[in-house]
Amino acid sequence: MCGVGTGPDDVATTRIETTSPHVTVAAAAAWIREKSAGRLRAVGIGSFGPVDLKTGHITSTPKAEWRNFDLAGEVGRALAAPVAFDTDVNAAVLGEARWGAARGVRNCIYLTIGTGIGGAAIVEGRIIHGLTHPEMGHIRVPRHPSDTFAGVCPYHGDCLEGLAAGPAVEARWKAPGQSLPADHPAWPLEARYLALGIANYICTLSPERIIVGGGVMRQRKLYELIRPQVAAILAGYVGKLPEIVPPGLGELSGMLGAMALAETAA
Amino acid sequence: MCGVGTGPDDVATTRIETTSPHVTVAAAAAWIREKSAGRLRAVGIGSFGPVDLKTGHITSTPKAEWRNFDLAGEVGRALAAPVAFDTDVNAAVLGEARWGAARGVRNCIYLTIGTGIGGAAIVEGRIIHGLTHPEMGHIRVPRHPSDTFAGVCPYHGDCLEGLAAGPAVEARWKAPGQSLPADHPAWPLEARYLALGIANYICTLSPERIIVGGGVMRQRKLYELIRPQVAAILAGYVGKLPEIVPPGLGELSGMLGAMALAETAA
Numbered sequence: 001m002c003g004v005g006t007g008p009d010d011v012a013t014t015r016i017e018t019t020s021p022h023v024t025v026a027a028a029a030a031w032i033r034e035k036s037a038g039r040l041r042a043v044g045i046g047s048f049g050p051v052d053l054k055t056g057h058i059t060s061t062p063k064a065e066w067r068n069f070d071l072a073g074e075v076g077r078a079l080a081a082p083v084a085f086d087t088d089v090n091a092a093v094l095g096e097a098r099w100g101a102a103r104g105v106r107n108c109i110y111l112t113i114g115t116g117i118g119g120a121a122i123v124e125g126r127i128i129h130g131l132t133h134p135e136m137g138h139i140r141v142p143r144h145p146s147d148t149f150a151g152v153c154p155y156h157g158d159c160l161e162g163l164a165a166g167p168a169v170e171a172r173w174k175a176p177g178q179s180l181p182a183d184h185p186a187w188p189l190e191a192r193y194l195a196l197g198i199a200n201y202i203c204t205l206s207p208e209r210i211i212v213g214g215g216v217m218r219q220r221k222l223y224e225l226i227r228p229q230v231a232a233i234l235a236g237y238v239g240k241l242p243e244i245v246p247p248g249l250g251e252l253s254g255m256l257g258a259m260a261l262a263e264t265a266a
Numbered sequence: 267m268c269g270v271g272t273g274p275d276d277v278a279t280t281r282i283e284t285t286s287p288h289v290t291v292a293a294a295a296a297w298i299r300e301k302s303a304g305r306l307r308a309v310g311i312g313s314f315g316p317v318d319l320k321t322g323h324i325t326s327t328p329k330a331e332w333r334n335f336d337l338a339g340e341v342g343r344a345l346a347a348p349v350a351f352d353t354d355v356n357a358a359v360l361g362e363a364r365w366g367a368a369r370g371v372r373n374c375i376y377l378t379i380g381t382g383i384g385g386a387a388i389v390e391g392r393i394i395h396g397l398t399h400p401e402m403g404h405i406r407v408p409r410h411p412s413d414t415f416a417g418v419c420p421y422h423g424d425c426l427e428g429l430a431a432g433p434a435v436e437a438r439w440k441a442p443g444q445s446l447p448a449d450h451p452a453w454p455l456e457a458r459y460l461a462l463g464i465a466n467y468i469c470t471l472s473p474e475r476i477i478v479g480g481g482v483m484r485q486r487k488l489y490e491l492i493r494p495q496v497a498a499i500l501a502g503y504v505g506k507l508p509e510i511v512p513p514g515l516g517e518l519s520g521m522l523g524a525m526a527l528a529e530t531a532a
Contacts (some may be wrong), residue, residue, distance in 0.1 A: 128390065133472055134469060135503065138503055139469045155501045156500075156501055199406065200470070204385075204467060234404075237422065238401055239398050
């Protein structure tokens with residue numbers, strides 16, 4: 001997704017198909033040039049990963065053409081503008097903190113439950129980068145005793161992403177999640193795994209608010225299923241529990257966060 | 267443990283038995299008054315928990331006499347000095363960052379594996395406090411398939427602390443850990459659980475260094491068992507792995523960290 005503007009009340013967006021890196025960047029740059037009409041001051045990128053944040057390269061992605069691609073460099077050259085570069089989920093948590101459901105919150109987590117599970121956190125006002133960047137979706141959680149599904153993560157099998165991302169839901173139930181009714185047994189199990197992951201993040205990060213988005217969460221019943229499960233798992237040990245809410249910016253969290261990133265480069 | 271001084275090269279320490287809160291604080295204050303000989307500028311406390319950091323109270327501890335005790339207030343009145351108050355593990359990570367194994371590191375974790383499992387983290391240079399404070403030992407991890415031990419955590423049963431803290435080792439093997447030889451099967455299983463916890467913390471926090479201390483880690487072989495298990499669990503997905511090392515300050519991490527805290531109050 002691409003956007004040009006200054007914030008949620010002043011933004012034009014488009015979707016550009018991800019094909020080969022050079023073609024994709026050229027198409028995005030052409031659209032941005034046209035929409036910004038000579039007023040482009042900086043570019044922010046929230047990239048799929050894994051990435052090297054120091055160099056702005058994609059690193060070990062399964063998408064072979066994109067491996068070791070200098071995304072920040074190519075975009076900067078194509079648009080002759082300064083570039084700020086971070087991961088897609090880091091951009092999303094920044095967008096939610098700036099304009100969305102985490103405004104005024106110094107400790108929050110953004111999770112996306114979609115084709116994968118990604119997470120980012122702001123701690124005491126700063127995005128976690130660390131040694132590389134978090135890979136929250138790849139934590140291990142206990143399986144439900146009745147669940148014999150092997151998991152779909154090519155690296156870990158049954159990490160949280162392997163058990164609960166969209167492709168895991170589809171592989172386990174032999175049907176895409178969006179085709180399963182709200183009373184399907186898929187959803188309590190999905191809520192159980194997401195609640196186990198969220199409980200682990202709460203124990204580790206003590207966030208004030210947790211924003212959960214991504215395609216799987218279009219099944220809105222999940223929010224109501226997850227909250228009591230988190231409380232049951234933590235069993236009163238953690239005195240106050242964070243709010244668990246949908247994104248305030250809908251599907252624009254990452255794109256608007258990239259815009260906030262661009263401000264830092266301008 | 268109590269200390270008086272200005273840092274690791276200038277410190278007197280003692281251990282004062284933890285009995286009732288008023289008796290314990292009075293004994294500690296008397297020793298501190300004597301050792302500081304009129305030169306006391308401030309006091310730092312790294313407290314067992316759970317605590318309310320805003321008010322300096324102990325909260326829901328199983329130690330009934332200490333529940334809702336105003337520890338920071340009582341110490342401040344006893345010594346007529348400003349008090350800085352944090353959790354024991356937050357003090358420990360601060361001590362290690364200031365003088366120990368995490369000097370110069372902006373993202374690190376301190377874990378203690380003892381009568382419980384506690385953890386604290388510094389993220390981009392700041393200690394995580396968040397909504398309350400982390401309770402890292404209470405994350406859930408998958409059980410080893412052959413392990414039928416129920417776990418000893420009174421809140422969660424088989425959370426990481428329930429499966430792998432000192433009392434869990436003792437209850438599972440019917441003997442205290444320090445009596446088990448280095449080739450006992452307790453240790454590979456213990457390393458497996460600790461490695462699962464550490465892998466989850468790595469996915470969530472992306473630390474540069476992880477310091478692991480506490481009584482259970484006196485079995486030094488654990489370090490060598492944990493490191494390859496962490497790598498095996500993450501399976502190459504996380505490009506760079508953090509170092510996993512013992513505390514640089516031995517058993518003084520928390521006490522010296524409290525001294526660093528006191529500086530902020532002075």
